[in-house]
Amino acid sequence: MAIYLDHQATTPTHPSVIDAMQRLWRDDFGNPHSSEHIVGWNANSKVEKSKQLIADILLCEADEIVFYSGATEANNHAIFSLSNLSKALPDRQQVIISSIEHKCVIEAAQFWAENFNLHVEMVGVNKDGHVDLEDLKKLLEVPTLFCSIMSVNNEVGTVQDISKLSQILRGKGVFFHSDCAQALKAIDGNSIAEFVDIATFSGHKIGGPQGIGCAFISGNLQSEIVPLTLGGGQQNGLRSGTLPLPLVVGLAKAFELFRDDEKPIFTRQNLANMRDVFWTELQKGIPDIQLNGPDLQFRHPGNLNIYFPGVRASDLLMMLQPKLCASSGSACSSGSIEPSYVLQALYGDPVRAQSSIRLSIDQSTTDENLRDAVEMFRAVYLELKRST
Ligand SMILES: Cc1ncc(COP(=O)(O)O)c(C=O)c1O
Numbered sequence: 166m167a168i169y170l171d172h173q174a175t176t177p178t179h180p181s182v183i184d185a186m187q188r189l190w191r192d193d194f195g196n197p198h199s200s201e202h203i204v205g206w207n208a209n210s211k212v213e214k215s216k217q218l219i220a221d222i223l224l225c226e227a228d229e230i231v232f233y234s235g236a237t238e239a240n241n242h243a244i245f246s247l248s249n250l251s252k253a254l255p256d257r258q259q260v261i262i263s264s265i266e267h268k269c270v271i272e273a274a275q276f277w278a279e280n281f282n283l284h285v286e287m288v289g290v291n292k293d294g295h296v297d298l299e300d301l302k303k304l305l306e307v308p309t310l311f312c313s314i315m316s317v318n319n320e321v322g323t324v325q326d327i328s329k330l331s332q333i334l335r336g337k338g339v340f341f342h343s344d345c346a347q348a349l350k351a352i353d354g355n356s357i358a359e360f361v362d363i364a365t366f367s368g369h370k371i372g373g374p375q376g377i378g379c380a381f382i383s384g385n386l387q388s389e390i391v392p393l394t395l396g397g398g399q400q401n402g403l404r405s406g407t408l409p410l411p412l413v414v415g416l417a418k419a420f421e422l423f424r425d426d427e428k429p430i431f432t433r434q435n436l437a438n439m440r441d442v443f444w445t446e447l448q449k450g451i452p453d454i455q456l457n458g459p460d461l462q463f464r465h466p467g468n469l470n471i472y473f474p475g476v477r478a479s480d481l482l483m484m485l486q487p488k489l490c491a492s493s494g495s496a497c498s499s500g501s502i503e504p505s506y507v508l509q510a511l512y513g514d515p516v517r518a519q520s521s522i523r524l525s526i527d528q529s530t531t532d533e534n535l536r537d538a539v540e541m542f543r544a545v546y547l548e549l550k551r552s553t
Contacts, residue, residue, distance in 0.1 A: 166369070168534045168541075171492045173319055173347060173525035178415070179372035185418040186374065189411040197408050198399050208410050215417035217376055222354040222420050225381050229358070231403050232413055236346035236367035237269040237376040242404065243342045243363045243380060244270065246390045247311040248277035253389070257310040260285045261339075264510040265295050265320070270313050270344055284308065292511050293459035294323030301333060303348075311340035316357065316364070318479040320507040320523055321458025322468030324351050331360035340386070346370050347424045351433065351465040362386050366420075368412065372431075372527075373419030377412035404543075407466065431528065437466035443535045444469055449542035457508055457521050469524040476549040478522045484545045488526055488542070489538060491524050 187212075197204025197212040216227040225232075233239040251257060262274050264287040278285045286304050289297045294315055317324050327343060334341045345357055346367040357364050358374050362383045369375040382390060382403070387408035390403055397405040422431045441461055447454060447469075457470040473481060478493035485491070493505065512518070526535070 167487055168489045168538050170354055170489065170524045170526055170530070170534075170538060171512045172276075172527040172530075173322075173370065173491055173523065174464070175375065176372055176527050177529060178369075178374050179419060179422060181422070182373055182415045182418045185484055186415040187409040189414055194254050197410055198397065202343060204313065205467070211410060212408055215413050218417040219379060219420045222424060223353045223358045223364075223381050223441045226238060226384060228401070229381050229384050231380050231382055231400050232366075232408055233361050233378045233380065233404060234376055235369070236267075236344060236365050237378075239365035239367075239380040240267070240269045240290045240342075240344055241273045242390075243365055243382075244273040244313065245277050245393055246386075247313075247340050247342060247363070248274075248281045248283060249391050250279050250389060250480050251310050254310060257308045257311040258283050259307045261288050261304050261309055261312040262286075263288050263290060263314045263464075265290055265294055265318055265323075265507045266313060266433060267344055267346070267511070270315070274313060279383045288312075288314070290323075293463065294318050294321045294507075294511055295459070296325060296330065298329070298333065301330075305333070305337050305339065305388055305422040305456030307338065308337045311362075313342040313344065315344040315381040315426065317332070318458075318507065319347050319463050320505060321470045321511065322351070324463060327352075327357065327360045328486075342375055345413070349420070350431070350436070350467060354420065357381070358383075368419055371419045372422055374412050376414045379416060383465050391525055404542070436526065436528060437461070438466055439530065439532070439535070440469060442532075443524075443526065443539070444501070446539045447471070447542060450539045451546050453546075458511065465525075466470060467526045470521060471524065472517050472521045474520060475553060476520055476546060478520055480549055481522065481542075481545055484549065485541060489541050491522050493519075493522050507527075 169254045184348045195204040195208025205529045212305045215236055217232045219230050220227040246325050256441040260278055260283050273286050289300045316327055341361045342363040347370055349371045358381050364381045399405050453474050455472040474539040506519055508518035
C-alpha cells in the first residue's frame, strides 16, 4: 500500500461517515422530494436533519444551506449569481478575486465577467499567501460588486483573516464569497457564516464522500440567487436535481467530525504536531529544502509545501511511484506541466514553483508512514541531485 500524503486532493471517507451512509443505499433509500408517501417523507426528514446539523456547526439557519455536487459546482453557482447582481447594481462593474484562488473560481469569474460586462481584478498576496490588504483597499476605490477570497489555500495552506477581510469589504458594500473547501480542517466552522455572504464546502476534503458539497448562502441574498440548473425546483428552486440522500447524510456526518464539543473526533493540534515533527525530520534528512508559504502555525494543520532546490518536482514524484503519493500542485492541474500559479503568485519564480511539492497528511497518517517518507524523499532527492 502506497504512503498517501495527498489528503488535500482527497481524503478517505471517515468510518463514521460510511456507517451513517450504509443503510441509505438500499434498506433506507428514498427520494427526498417524493412528497406523497412515507419513504419520501423519511428521506426528506433526513435531509432536513442534515441541513440542521451543518447549520448548527456554521451558526446559520438550516434554509441557508444548499447542497451541490461539490465545491466546484457551488463556486460556479456563487460566482454566476453574484455576477448576475450587476443587473441591479450597474454602477458596480468590478469583481475582485485573489491571485491564488482555485481554478474553478478563477475561470468562473473570468467567464461570467465577460458575459455580464464586468472586469476582474486580481488582488495580490505576499510571500505567505496572505492577501495584500493595501492592494485590496486600493482596488476597492473602484466600485466593486463582489470579492472572492478563499479561507484556506489548497496548495500552501494559508489561512486568511476572514473577519478582517469582511470588515473591509462590507465597509464598501461589496458582497463576499469565500471558497471554504479546505477550511474546516484549519478553522472553526462557527467563524465563517457571520463574515461572508456565500461560503462553499466540499465533502471529500473533510472525510465526507466524493460528489457532494454545500454552500451557506445568506438568507438576505437568497431571493437574488438565480439557479444554474433548472427543472425540478428542488432546494427552493436554487439548485434543481434530486438530492443524493446517502451523500447528503454523509456530508453532514463529516461536518460533525469538526464539532467543537468536549471530545472532538478531529483535533487540529494533533495533526499540526504530527506535521511539525515530519517537517523537522525532513529538514534533518535534506538540509537544502525550504518551506513555501506561511510559517507552520499560520497554515492548514496537515499541510506542507516544500521547495526541493535543483530538482524537478515531477521527476521526484515519478521516482517515488508507486510507493508514495503527493502532488506538485492542485489535483485539477496535475498532469499539466505548468508550474503552480499559486507558488508563482507568492514568489514570482517559475523555477521554485517547478521544484516544489505539496505534502498533506491527516489523522490516518501514521508515524511510521512519515518516517518512511523522510527516508524515501532523502534517497530520491540525493539520487536526482547526483544525476543532474
Ligand atoms: C480550494 C478548493 N476549492 C474547490 C475545490 C473543488 O472541490 P470539489 O472537488 O468538491 O469540486 C478544491 C478541490 O481541489 C479546492 O481545494
